[in-house]
Amino acid sequence: MSFSRKFPFAKRAMPVLLAAMLLPSLASAFSPFVVRDIQVNGIQRVDAGTVFSYLPVKVGEQFTEAQASEAIQRLYATGFFSDVKIDTVNNVLVVSVKERPTIASVTFNGMHEFDPKAITKSLGQVGFGQGRVFDRSMLERAEFELKQQYLSKGKYGVEINPIITPLPRNRVGVSFDVFEGDLAKIKQINIVGNETFSEGTLLDEMELTDSGMMTWYTGTDKYSREKLEGDIERVRSFYLDRGYLEYSAEPPQVTISPDRQDIFVTLTIHEGEPYTLRSVKLAGDLLGLDANIQPLLQVKEGEKFSATKTNATVKAITEYLGSLGYAFANVNPNPVLDRESHEADLTFYVDPGRRVYVRRIQIGGNTRTRDEVIRREMRQQEAAWYDSSNIKSSRDRVDRLGYFNDVNVRTTPVAGSPDQVDVNVDVKEKPTGLINLGVGYGSTDKVILSAGVSQDNIFGSGNTLSLQVNTSKTNRAAILSHTDPYWTRDGISKTTSLYYRRTTPYDSDNAYGDYEVTAIGGGLNFGVPISEYDRIFTGVSFEHNKLGRLNENTPLAYEEYKNEYGEGTNSLIFNLGWSKDTRDSALAPTRGSYTRLSGDLSTGDLRYYMLSAQQQYYLPLGKAYTLAFNGLADWGKSYGGKSYPVIKNIYGGGIGSVRGYEGASLGGRDERTNDYLGGSRRVVGSIQLYLPFPGATRDRTLRWFLFTDAGQVTTTGSSECARGPSNNRAEDPCGWKYSAGVGLSWQSPLGPLQLSYGRALNAKPGDDKQAFQFQIGTGF
The missing domain is CATH 3.10.20.310 (membrane protein fhac)
Incomplete structure (x- = not known):
């Protein structure tokens, strides 16, 4: 007798159920018999031994109707077969099967949002991929999983169409045609149930926003399920930090417009009442360190409960015990609520574990x-x-x-x-070798070109070798350097460098001077770390300076320099300094400070010394505002009976010193050509308030600021100030200059950009003002 059933392709459980229902009705189909042999027909890919392993009978054993039903169920349950047929001929059990096809390939057409390799791997985790058995239910699950990936990115208009292509040897190729559609953006976010805090206050805590002026740049209006979950947690933390221990929120409601372009988000919250801490205690095994642990408590009796302070206390105690060798210390805060008085007793249970x-x-x-x-x-x-x-x-x-x-x-x-x-x-x-080309523009130096090649970890040794070349309208430089950060085991670094610099005049509106100063030298410098943040540096360099391109238009100050020192000089320059850096970021700091003190002493043909100091301090004012202070002072003087060499003068004015005045314009002017001469003494101070850019409050690299600057460039040891030719004399170029204004700072994809609009507050006749100033650099 034959037991054969064929059933729909997509419902694997149905043939098993029907077989179980129909087999009992065929009780007289055959009597139990002893199996003389077993034959398997129709297999192509599946091994015959696999089929034998699922049969409930072996050769020489008795075969019954119940076993026939069980055999069909087992073979269907493997998922390998779309049809199973069992026959008996002369006590021989014949199993005929029809295999499901295997997936030969999975491809995607029109996919741009995701990496196809990553999606293929993701689908493989749900049982759908190359080499797997093709199953319609698995195909539907893969299609659903792929669609969920797009929905999580806010692509609600996505359309996915699977195409099945039969291939030889019982295989199929699966191709997903994907129409990604436009990105759905958040049209509105509503918060319901808030009574104590305004909706605007709560929305400020969230990363997601509705569409606004700057969301094209920030992307905060692009819906993301993960970001929304993070925002829900931020709102929760906001309430817990203010004592609302019974705060709760319902699952967010997210709806989409019929055209699938706009998303509306509604958050329903229950604030509860704020709780005040009635007591704060320590419990558990304190190891006799109560006096040391007690100061680590950042929450105090009488204050509102704060989750941030509570977590900070847990972290501080855990880190303190960890510093003593208790690597697996556990601190568990437990608030006990008194709902009538809205007070809480907070206990920190400490379990230090074993010291390791x-x-x-x-x-x-x-x-x-x-x-x-x-x-x-x-x-x-x-x-x-x-x-x-x-x-x-x-x-x-x-x-x-x-x-x-x-x-x-x-x-x-x-x-x-x-x-x-x-x-x-x-x-x-990561790759530590770098070849770079760059172009920039500054309102003072005009077009700036740069090129370089460097290797920060040459041969895996941790040493750095670099060559940098820069050129602009007034300056040209080439520097070759090698740094060994661990010249000694104690971390003393050694830097060897060779350099070439060429300088031409900074132009003022009425200047026509002509000269060229070329410096060629080499140096050996050492850095000695004295703490995690402090470093002492010292070194010596040899420098040859040459004054060239001299003619009747050479500034008088440079002609006098040539008469005193000659066209060529050789100098040995010793330097010593100290720096300390505690800023939280070198690109966009919000807290911390930077201090640098240094001194240079030159011997040989040029005899002078230069003392320099710089101090930066960043004070956070809330979460989005930073007040920055910057001070810079340089003081140079000659010795040995000669005047201070004009080729070593320093300059002020423009971005980096006193904005609102033209770059390098502070200080004396040449009596013959009116060229900027700078000076040997410079003092610059600045106060700057950084504010979040509208629509980009969480992007630290894009900020605007208000500033006020003050600065002075003079000649050390002299009350006289060269004010330029008699027919175009500046009234007070060496006096204090003040300015104020507004600016923009952005770490743009094209490089660091700084814009400022400054107003000179006390400009005198002859001062060169420049209200709008900017500088940008880019690499390509």
Whole structure:
């Protein structure tokens, strides 16, 4: 008797159910018999042994109707077959199957939003991919998964059409035709249920915004499910930081317009009441360190509960215990609410765990960089007590090398040793060689061209070798340098450099002077770290200066310099300095300070010294505002009976000093040609208030600012000031100059851009003013 059923392709469970229902009705179909042999027909890809393994009977065993039903169910359940047929002929069990096709390829047409390789991998995780059995239900699941990926990006107009192409040897090719559609943007965000705080206040806490003037740049109006979830958590944190311990929120409602272009988001929240801390306590095993842990509590009795301060307290206690070797310390804050009085008792339960030490530090992921380059940055030592502060410092130092895209430091317990851990440092190397070409424009130097080649991690040694060339209207320079950051084991760095510089006059409106100063030299400099933020530097350089292109239009000051020093001079310059940098960012700092003190002493043909100081301080005013202070002072003087060499003068005016005045225009003027001469003493101060750019409040690289500048450039030891030719004499070029204005700072894709509009507040006749000033650089 034959038991054969064919069923729809997409519903795998249906044939199993029908087989189970129909087989009992055929009870008289055959009597149980002993199987003499088993034959399998119709297999192409599946091995016969696989079919045998799913059969509930073997040769020599008795075969019954119940086993026939079970065999059909088992073979269908594998997913390998679209049809299963069981026959019995002369006590021989014959299994005939029809295999489902396999997927030979998965391709995508019209996909631009995602990387096809990443999507193929993602679909493989849900059971759909090359080499898998083709199943209509799996195809529908893959189509749904692909659509969800687009919806999470805000592409609600996406259309996906799968195309199945039969191929030889029972295979199919699957191609997804994708019409991505336009990106749906947030039209409106509504918050319902807020009573204490305004909707605008809460919206300011969110990253997503509705469409506005700057959202074309910030992209904050592009809907993203992940970003919305993050915003919901930010609003929750906002309330918890203000004591609303019973705050809750319903799932957000997201609707889309019929044309699938606009998205509307509604958040429904329940504020509750704010709670005041009635008591703050420590509990658990404090190791007798109560006096040391108590000052780490950032929450105080009588204050509103704050989740941020609570988490900061947990972090501080955990890090403190970690610095003592307790790598697995656990601190659990537990607020107990008194709902009648709206007060809470907060207890921090401390479990330090076992004290451990580091058995081994293991470096991984570095294929080119030598182990020693990473190990010498480690502040945590092997066979020493675990110290979380040293491990964090080690991670930061390795990251600051700039050789790696990612630095991950993690600790793992040593099996069988509860008091030991291993520290694993895993890095991902990045290309450290760089060839760059650049072009920029400044309102003073005009067109600026630059080119360079550098290798920051040459031969994996951590050393740096670079060649930089720059040229502009007034300056040209070429510098070849080599730096060994660990010339000694203690971290003393050594830099060797050769340089060429050529300078021509800064032009004023009525200047016509002509000269050229060429400097060729080489230097040897050392840097000595004295803390994580402080560094002392010292060195010596040899420099040859030559004054050329002399004619009747040469400024009088340079002619007098030639008469005193000659056209060519040789000098040996010694330098000594100290710097300290605690800024949170070198590009767009919001807090911290930068200090630098230095001094140069020149001997030989040019005898002078120059003392310099710079101080920057950044004070955050709330989350989006920063008040910046900048001061700069230089003081130079000659010795040995000669005047201060004019070729070593310094300049002021324009971006970087006193805006609103033309670049380099502060200080004396030449009596013959009216060229800017600068001076040997400079004092510059600036106060700047950074404000968020409208529509880009979370982009630190795009900010506008208000500023006020003050500065003076004079000649040391002299009350006289060269004011230019008698027919065009400036009234007071060496006096204090003040300005104020507004500006824009942007780390643009074309390079750093700075715009300023400054108003000279006390300009005198003869001063050269320049209200609008800008500078931009780009690489290509």
